[in-house]
Amino acid sequence: MRRFAHLLDRLLVTPSRNGKLALLSEYFRTAPDPDRGYGLAALAGTLTLKSVKPALIRELVAERMDPILFQWSYDYVGDLAETVSLVWKPEGEPGDPGLGETIEAMNALGRTEVRGFVRAMLDRLETSPRFAFIKLVTGGLRIGVSGRLARQALADAFGRGVDDLEAVWHGVSPPYGDLFAWLEGRTAELTIESPAVFRSPMLATPVGEGDLEKLDPADFAAEWKWDGIRIQLVKSGATCRLYSRSGDDISAAFPEVLADDTFEGVIDGELLIGGTARSNAATRTFSDLQQRLNRKTVTRKLIDEFPAFIRAYDLLDEGGVDRRDLPFGERRQRLEDVVSRLPHDRFDLSPLVSFTGWDELDRLRSTPPDPVIEGVMMKRWDSPYQAGRAKGPWFKWKRNPYNVDAVLLYAQRGHGKRSGYYSDFTFGLWRDGEAGPELVPVGKAYFGFTDAELEVLDRFVRENTVERFGPVRSVRAEPGFGFVVELAFEGIQRSTRHRSGVALRFPRIARLRADKLPADADRLAVLEAMLPP
Structure with a gap:
């Protein structure tokens, strides 16, 4: 735990992205298995760990110090894990259990064993590891590291491209022993548990001052930028997954939009709430979408009250054939055919915006026909689908705030x-x-x-x-x-x-x-x- 805690301490005081990448890469290269795999899972949001309610932590502290004094301390510090890690009065000999050992022991506990185990760990750990332990078990590990940043650091650590890593990420699971063996070259091939893997998305750059003067409107298609969340729907054989833009699997929260058996491939689009254009129902606001986000399960009532659908933007794979190298215009034609065969209440096509010049598009951007529209997207007709944010092929032009x-x-x-x-x-x-x-x-x-x-x-x-x-x-x-x-x-x-x-x-x-x-x-x-x- 001490090594992982040291990593967290340094990440918390490192503001720059490159600094965080360097710290994470060093940890992934040098920490032992399975600790680094569990550390990766904790940072990337893929760790399954028996959780502890903050109320239990407060009850344990009350056994060791005056509750009013603790409340004053907590009020001053402002963070439960930091406060407890500082004020806890340990009993017994200190130790340094491994991160993997700690997580596996936690997950093996029975319901009545959790309280005693947590108390023993707080006694055993030093201040910094105690802070890390509390953050882990209470689900409060927020240190400015996204899943995407953790994967980028992992790729950097072993000289791999992040796109290569993204292609296998959702086919492996913690503590990622096979993944590290593949990254380090100890095995030539990596066995993927699921073929429905995430592809790194293509991102647009904001329109900057003077950008439009260099662009020919005839080279670009325009479509509305909808205020939902960017998703990727992946169907391979009997497996179907829904991923967020950052590569998080959100399938469980939106079971109704998982494609039926008539589709196989990868669709890039926007997840929205309401009705599709083909069902003649209104698209609802982002606050309605928030009712469905970050849920591990959903009820039938919630699905009925906040029905989700996909507004398709692009086609990355069709029937197991990678289409990303095709120009956008051809991918768009193929996408139209695919969407026409999908359920009308769960899928529609993002409409193209007709315009002849930048002034006209500016007027449309400023006064869109639907309040759920944030602006416009501009895509070169001849652009292949490239992972990342390359300036030139795609632009986004949002409404003024x-x-x-x-x-x-x-x-x-x-x-x-x-x-x-x-x-x-x-x-x-x-x-x-x-x-x-x-x-x-x-x-x-x-x-x-x-x-x-x-x-x-x-x-x-x-x-x-x-x-x-x-x-x-x-x-x-x-x-x-x-x-x-x-x-x-x-x-x-x-x-x-x-x-x-x-x-x-x-x-x-x-x-x-x-x-x-x-x-x-x-x-x-x-x-x-x-x-x-």
Whole structure:
């Protein structure tokens, strides 16, 4: 555990992507089996581990220290695993069990054995491994490493292309002994457990200043950029899988969109909620899609209330024949034929946008026909399907973001390297209440600001807290005193779950408005006017 814990410690304080890649690659090259395989699974989100509720950890701490003192400590630190790892008073001799040994022992426990095992591990481990252990067993391992980054680091560690690794990734399982043997050249071939593997997606680059001047509109097709999640549907023989853009298997959450036996191949598309164009039903917002995401199982009621479907963009494989080298125009024709034979309530084709020049496309982008459209995608007719984000073949041109001036209402400490700062903020706008103008929460934001701006926000929260609700701080917010920021967001929809009646899509802090008083901030009516009809 000590070696894995050391890796986590360094990842938490390493902000750069290249720095994280170097740390991960070194670990994958030098850590022993099966520890590195289980470490890879933990970082990539493929680890199956018997979980422990945070309440159990708190109960165990209460056996060793005063609960009120612990609550004060937790309130100051802001992270359960970090607090417990620091305040725990171990009994007995310390040790250093391996990561693989720990995970295999956890998964072999009976229900009544978990409490004693966790207590013994907290006693046995040093501070840093204790932190790593708690993060693992409570499912709170968030250290700024995505599954894609972990796979990139693994490929880098052994001089392989990440596309080669992606081609086999979903055919292997933890602790990845066969995978490491193949990567290190100890075996010439790798046996794949499942043929329905993920292909690295082709990504678009944002349209930059002056880009359009260099491009001929006649060379490009355009289609709408829908506000769902990018997916890849893979069918090989009797096996069918649905993958997210990052290569995570999300099949269990969306069983109704797994293709029937008439299709075999790979479709690249967008997962959406509502009805397909062929069923003449409306496409619903991303907030509806969120009701289905990150679930291991779904009920029939949930499927009926939030029916999912695939809007197809591209065809990567057809009947076991790789089509990625074909030009987009030919892949599109083949895709039209494939989609025409798929169930009309679960599949439709992303429509092409007719345009003759960039000015016309700009107008269409700014005023799309559906509120679930984020902008347009532009694809060269002659472009093959290339993994990664090569500038030139594909571009994305999103709608301009919405903006409002909002007032800071609540703050909460962040996690990881932000655990010492108030970095998760709730903002509000004015509306008329029974006693006069009142602020109503409209959204939360925890990114968009610089480190220097975070220092400013954190200091304001500490100096102007008026109430405490557990880890949440309510700050002073009056017409003549408070903190105003400019919020940018990508979309807005009605919501019965929020007191304001609206929900914002991807809110972020665009800039701090020290020049404005809260009385100058926007009213809720400004947001309501942005709602789609």
